[in-house]
Amino acid sequence: MNLKEIIQPIQKELLEFERIFRRTMFSQVKLLNIISHYILRQKGKRIRPTLVLLSAKLVGEINEATYHAATLAELLHTATLIHDDVVDESDMRRGFPSINAIWGNKVAVLMGDFFLAQGLLISLRHKEYDFLHITSNAVKRMSEGELLEIQSSRSNLIDEEVYFRIISDKTASLISACCELGAASATDDEFVRVKLKNYGENIGVAFQLRDDLLDYTGDSSITGKPVGADIKDGKITLPLIYALKNSSRKEARRVIKIIKNNLTKKDISYVIDFVKSYGGIDYTLKVAEEYLDRAKGFIFDFPDSPARGSLLKLADFVLERVS
Structure with a gap:
């Protein structure tokens, strides 16, 4: 499964989107334009506009x-x-030095603010107030998710319930918003919009689960970040949560102690082996599959079409992706 196959029904439309998107990234400020050009060189998968x-x-x-x-x-x-x-x-993003690494935190924050403002202005300019409501809710949830993660990591109180609240808000909220935005742009049917919103929510959770798996099983030359980067940052994700719950108290305490200190490569390898030996990888993969099955269920009743086929394939792509 690859993205070229998935985007086939909207290839022409994606090119038009790219033209509009690039136009919104620039202003009369030279520094801003230099950084925008730099960002465009790192072109991502464009999953959200897709x-x-x-x-x-x-x-x-x-x-x-x-x-x-x-x-x-x-x-x-x-x-x-x-x-x-x-x-x-x-310091790195998609294999390139990050904006903050090159230009500093102040410039990076202001660039992010500029892009957010540009997006909101597009909706205001065209009186698309539904879009503002959808995206404002997503930004609120993303902020809450980030803060809950910080709060939980400081107190070491991350269980499955808290973990899923964090990833639902941090990651799934925007993917859900994308699907709802697309539906809202093409229909006034509230029931249909909710179905697409729920499809996106479940896809988003599975997307983050796959991301968390790649920290244990990925290839750094493909993902662009070293294996165990989340472990090194002290992030407790589902593979580790499950392994800790199913190991002895003594082993669990040892692993928690390791990840709360400055980890060596040997420490990271130990944690990865620990997670694998207690079924954390298999369990996370199983849960991701369940979320993707739920996602497919929300669009299964729509008439067969190339768009429906691509959305179903996208669910499979989320699980198979290696970066």
């Missing part, structure tokens, strides 16, 4: 409002990535 466009095509026709929604979603995503790198003190 979701907007496919969701619109599933329930109606792609129109001007759909392009506004896709641009808003990608601007918001770009802003959150820049801000995340500042919060996480990350």
Whole structure:
């Protein structure tokens, strides 16, 4: 499964989106334009605008409002990535030095603010107030998820319930918003919009579960970040939560002690082996499959179409992706 196959029904529309998106990234400020060019060199998978466009095509026709929604979603995503790198003190993004690593935290935060404002202005300019409501709720949830993660990591109180609240808000909220935005751009049917929103929510949770698995099983030359990066940062994700719950108290205490200190490569290898030996990888994969089955269920009743086929394939892609 690859993205080229998934985007096939919206290839032309994605090119039009790209043209509009690039236009919104620039201003009369030279420094801002230099950084925007730098960001565009790191072109991502464009999963979020793809979701907007496919969701619109599933329930109606792609129109001007759909392009506004896709641009808003990608601007918001770009802003959150820049801000995340500042919060996480990350030096790399997609194999490139991060904005904060080159230009500093102040410039990075302001760039993120600029992209967020540009996205909101697109909706205001075209009086698409539904879009503002959807994205504002997503930003609220993302912020709450980040803060809950910080709060929980400080107190070491992360169980499955808290973990799923964190990833639902941090990651799934924006992917859910993308699907709802696409539907809202093409139909007024509230029932249909909720189905696409729920499809996106479940896809988003599975997407983060796969991300968390890649920290244990990924290839750093493909993912762009070293295996065990989350472990080194002291992040407790589902594979580790499950392994800790199913090991002896003595082993669990030892692992928690390890991840709360400055980890060596040997420590990281030990934690990865611990998670694998107690079934953390298999369990997380099983849960991700359950979320993807739920996601497919929300669009299963729609008439067969290329857009529906691509959304079903996207669920499989989420589970199979290696970066």
